[in-house]
Amino acid sequence: MLKKIIKGSKKYSKSDSTVTDAGSRPPGSGNLVSDPSPNVVINHASRPGQGVPTTNSTTPAVQLPPPMTTVEPLPLLRDSPVSERQNLFLRKIQICCFQFDFNDVLKSAREKEIKRQTLLELVDFIQSGSSKITEICQEEMIKMVGINIFRTLPPAFHETTGQVASDPEEEEHYLDPSWPHLQIVYELLLRYVVSTDTDTKVAKKYIDHSFVLKLLDLFDSEDIREREFLKTILHRIYGKFMVHRPFIRKAINNIFYRFIYETERHSGIGELLEILGSIINGFALPMKEEHKLFLVRALIPLHKPKPIAMYHQQLSYCITQFVEKDYKLADTVIRGLLKYWPSTNCQKEVLFLGELEEVLEATQSAEFQRCMVPLFRQIARCLNSLHFQVAERALFFWNNEHIVSLISLNRQVILPIIFEALERNTRSHWNQAVHGLTLNVRKMFMEMDTELFEECQREFAEKEARAQEVEEQRQMTWEKLADLAAERG
Structure with missing residues (x-):
């Protein structure tokens, strides 16, 4: 019994020693360091959530090579023996960790080309799947990716010029001078994520929440090429790493909140919404309350x-x-759109009307009836807009068969709301196209329900007569006041 206890104690000490040695390397550090103990297989038990490591007796131990001080060409991976490929892979990763000044094209031109060729070779190596890379190689590769892409973004156009109120569409597109290298690094990350050889249980140790947050920060890059790569990569990460999905949605929410309520400046909102479009398309029914809150708290306020x-x-x-x-x-x-309806921006009104038509096309009668009164009050205001594009876009609603059927079913409520707007357009709108479309809509209502149309006409005539009486009374009052003032003067 005593021998068994002593034997168990020795096993525990060995395991504990392994964990301590592995944990001595700073996790997440961008600098490559050599293994402090050459007889200990590198494991990563120091990472949160990892237990005591297990080693595969059939896999040779891979140790980190000593740091490289210069960028020199190395043998090709495909030409090296299989037993040496992992070590050579790590040395090539070290080359790719070197940083260069890309604002000066001629500076370190030879080293830049060596790094570029090495990156291209690594992409081919990962894509080919000819040799499965070990955990230590995966970790160092992700560190190298982070060293290259996680950087302070240059100041935005509006920050350097001071033109905060300028139209983003008129800003010049920024092109990052380091893109020839960054593009290959992004390609390497994408190939690693989509590779069938990539085990998500292993990869999630390195592509963790911190990594995802840093990726999301890069969406503010003004280089559209970088944002396109980020969009594809984040979408693939969302698809492959199910454990990250709630976190990614929450992190995107936070970006939207800051954009809406604080900065109103962010280059990557469109790309993030493209990712969310695919995510929303995959939502299961019945929809979770979390997703409905996202619609109310983030998506609808993005109209502001x-x-x-x-x-x-x-x-x-x-x-x-x-x-x-x-x-x-x-x-x-619909009520959310009405809440954020623009008061003075006609171009935004045109956008809102187009979106409103798409929403109404998917709206059923019961939901339509709940919001039709405030909705058509707003449409009536648009019909009388002096900006012809706004009035024209509102009149186009009557070209949509589904919307016309909803209006027809509820004409008793809708026609009295918009009749006055239609009449004013036929009498006094300056634009001929709007005038012609209004006559068509007016005729449609007349054919839809003649009695209702005539009743609305009578009510409108009575309202005009009352308004005329009030105006005449007001005019008479002013005349009396003027006469009194003249007598006393």
Whole structure:
């Protein structure tokens, strides 16, 4: 019995020693360091949630090579023996960790080219799947990716020029001078994420919450090429790492909140909404309360910021997806649009009207009836807009068969609301196209329900007569006041 206890104690000491040695390396550090104990297999028990490591007796131990001080070409991976590939892979990773000044094209040109060729070789190596890379190689590769892409972004155009109120559409597109290398690093990360050889249980240790947050920070890059790569990579991470999905959605929410309520400046809102469009498309029914809150608290308020034109197409798609998934959300969406309806920005009004038509096309009669009164009060105001595009876009609603059927079923409520706007357009709107469309809508209502139309006409005539009487009375009062003033003067 005593021998068994002593034997168990020795086993525990060995395991504890392994954990301590592995934990001596700073986790997440970008600098590559050599193994402090050459007889200990590197494991990563120091990472949160990892237990005592197990080693595979069939896999040779891979140790970190000593740090490289210069960038020199190395043999190709495909030409090296299989037993040496992992070590050579790590040395190539070290080359790719070197940073260069890309603002000066001629500076370190040879070293830059060596790094570029090495990155291309690593991409081919990961894509080919000819040799499965070990955990230590995966960790160092992700560290190298982070060293290259996680950086302080240059000041935005509006920050350097001071033109905070400028239209983002008119800003010049920024092109990062380091993109020839960054592009390959992003390609390497993408190939690693989508590779069938990548085990998510292993990869999630390195592509963790911190890594995802840093990726999301990069969406504010002004280089559209970088944002496109980030969009694809984050979408793949969301698809492959199910454990990260709630965290990614929450992190995107936080970006939206800051954009809406604090900065109103962010370059990647459109790309983030594109990712969410695909995510929303995959929501299961019945929809979770969490997703409905996201619609109310984040997506609908995104109609508020001034630069909505930069991302409205993607936002409209996300909103419509929600209504198509759950038609009961139509009332919530329509009232949300009315809440943020622009008062003085006619271009935003045109965008809102286009989105409203898409939402109404997916709206059922019961939900339509809940919001039709405030909705058509707003449409009536749009019909009388002096900006012809706003009035024209509102009149186009009557070209949509589904909307016309909803209006027809509820004409007793809708026609009295908009009749005055139609009459004013036929009498006095300056634009001929708006005038012609108004006559068509007016004729449609007349054919739809002649009695209702004539009743609305009578009420409008009576209202005008009363208004005329009030105006005449007001005029007479002013004349009396003028006469009194003349007598006393």
